[in-house]
Amino acid sequence: MSLLPSATAKQVFDLVRDDLAAVEREFSRQAESEVVVIQDIAEYLLAGGGKRIRPLLLLLAAKALGFQGESRIRMGAVVEMLHTATLVHDDIIDEAKTRRGKASTNTVWGESKCVLAGDWLYMQSFQTALEERNFHVLDLLIGLTQQMVEGELLQIQKLGHLINEEEYFDLIFRKTAMLFKVSMQLGAALSGASDEVEQQLGEYGRNLGLAFQIVDDVLDITGEESTIGKPAASDLREGKATLAVIHALERGTGAEREAIRTVLADRNFSRVKHATILEILKHHGSLEYAMDAARAYAEAARQSIVDLPAANSEAAKALRALQWVPGYVTDRDR
C-alpha cells in the first residue's frame, strides 16, 4: 500500500465542492448556442449527471501543484465536454438505447442531429481551450482526441472477434485512460509544472483510467440494469470481449470457449444464456482476476505520485485526495 495517507470521502468532497460547482456553471456557459437543438442536447447530457471524474482529476492535479487560476475551472469543463462529445458519437455507433438510465441522445434526437451535436461539442471544447493561448494545452487535447477516435475505430474492427489482453489494454487506454492521463497533465500544464511532474501526474491518470475501465467492464457483466443505467452485459451484446471474458477464453474448456464465442458472434443471449456466461466466468475466477488487475492499477496510480512534494497545506490535502480516488474507483458499484 501507498505510504501517503489517504483522505476520506468527506474531506475530498469538501475540498473540491466549490470548484466542481464552478465547473458545472462553466459547462452550462460553454454549451450555450444560438442553435436551439445544440443547447437542448448539451443540457440533457449535463442534467444526465455522470461522475465528473475527469474535471475532478484536473482540479486535484492543479491544486496539488498550488495552482488556483480560473483556467482550472475552464479546462475542467473542457475535459468533461470532450468526454461528452465522445459519448454522443459512441452512442450512435453502438446504437445505444440508454445512457446513465435515460434514453440516449440518438434515441431522442435521431442520428443526424447527434452526429452534428457531437461535432459541435468537440469544436466548442477546442474553442474554449484555445482561449488559454497555450500550445501545449492544445497539443495534449487534439492528440488525445485523435487517439480516442482511432481507438473507437479499432474497437469496431474487433467487434465479434476474440482479442487478446494486449489488444484489450490498447483499446481501454485509448478509450478511457488517455483522457484521464491528459486531465492530470492539463492540471500540471496550467500550473506551469516541470515535464517530470507532468509526466508523473500523467502516469497516475493512465493507471487510474485503466483501473476505472476494467471496473466498468466488470460492472457491465455483473451489475443490475437499475444500478448501472444500461442493459446488463451490454458489452457482450455489442460483441465486445473484455478482460474477464478474455481470461475465461484462455482457460475454458472447448465447450465454454464455444459458448462465449457464440454470444460474441450472435450479439445476444438467445442461444447461450447470460447466466451460463456468468457461471463460466465465476468458475475460472475471471471476474476476480479482472478486479485484481484493476486494484493493481489503482495501487500503481497511488505509487505514481507518492514522492510529489506538497507546496502548501491545500496542496497536501489535494495529494491525499488523489490517494483516495483509486479506492473510490475500484470499490464503486456503478
Place this chain on the structure above:
Amino acid sequence: MSLLPSATAKQVFDLVRDDLAAVEREFSRQAESEVVVIQDIAEYLLAGGGKRIRPLLLLLAAKALGFQGESRIRMGAVVEMLHTATLVHDDIIDEAKTRRGKASTNTVWGESKCVLAGDWLYMQSFQTALEERNFHVLDLLIGLTQQMVEGELLQIQKLGHLINEEEYFDLIFRKTAMLFKVSMQLGAALSGASDEVEQQLGEYGRNLGLAFQIVDDVLDITGEESTIGKPAASDLREGKATLAVIHALERGTGAEREAIRTVLADRNFSRVKHATILEILKHHGSLEYAMDAARAYAEAARQSIVDLPAANSEAAKALRALQWVPGYVTDRDR
C-alpha cells in the same frame, strides 16, 4: 466589370500546377494512419477528385501577397481535409448514395466508421494546423468549423419547410462561403498581412463562396446526373429549398406554390414531376434570377481585391488569376 485584367485558364493552371501537386502529396501524407480504415476512406475521397478550389484560393492569396513558405502547402491540404471531413458527415446526414459520381463513403463503409472517420479528419486538420504555432490560424479554423456545423444543424431543422432568401443566404454562407473566406484569410495570415488586407481577401472569398454555392444549387436542379455526379434535383429530394425555388415560391400561382410545397414535403417526385417544377422555375425566370445573383457575387468578389497592390510579378499574376476564378465558378457546368 473589374478594372484588373483577368488571366486565362492556362495561365492560372501554369501558375499553381506545382503547388497544387504539392498539396495533393501533402494531403496523402496527412491522411496516413496506422488505422487501416481511416487511410482507406481518406484515399478513396482523395482519389474521388474534387475541384480543389479551397487550396487554390489559399495558394493564390498567399502568392498575391508574395508569400512562398512551405506553410501554404500544408495549410492548403488542411482546408481540403477540413472540407472532406464535412462531406463525410454530411453524406451520413443526407443519406447520400453517391458523391462525385462514386458511391458515397457511408454506402461503402457504413455509418459508424464514417462518423469516426469524419471525426479523425477534423482532428488531423487541427493537428496539422497546430504545427503552424499560430493562434490566429487556429482561431480562424476552429471558429469556421463550428459555424459550418451549426449551419448544417440549422439546415436540418428547415428541411421540408419554406425558407426565405435571408435564411437561404445564412445557410450557404455557413455551408460554403465561410470556408472560402477562411481559405483566403489563411493565405493572408500565413503571409503576415495586415488586418485590412486579410479582411479584403476574406471578403473576396465570401462573395466567391456565395456565387459558387448558388451555381451549385442551380446545377443541382438543371444538371444531368452523368455530369454532376449525383441524382438530379437532390436538394428537392432532400427537402431543401434553394434560391431559384424560393424565387418561384414568392411569385408563383397558388397551384404552383402548392406543387413546390408538395415536392419539398414528399422529398420525391411521385406526386409532382421534376419536369413540372422545372417548368415553373423557367416560367418565372427563377433559374436566371439565381444565376444573375451568382454573377453579381462573382463580380463583387473581383471588386473586393481590385485595389490590392502587387509586390512583384508573381504576385501580379496571382491577382490576375483571382480575377479569373469568379468567371470559372459561374460558367462551369458541374
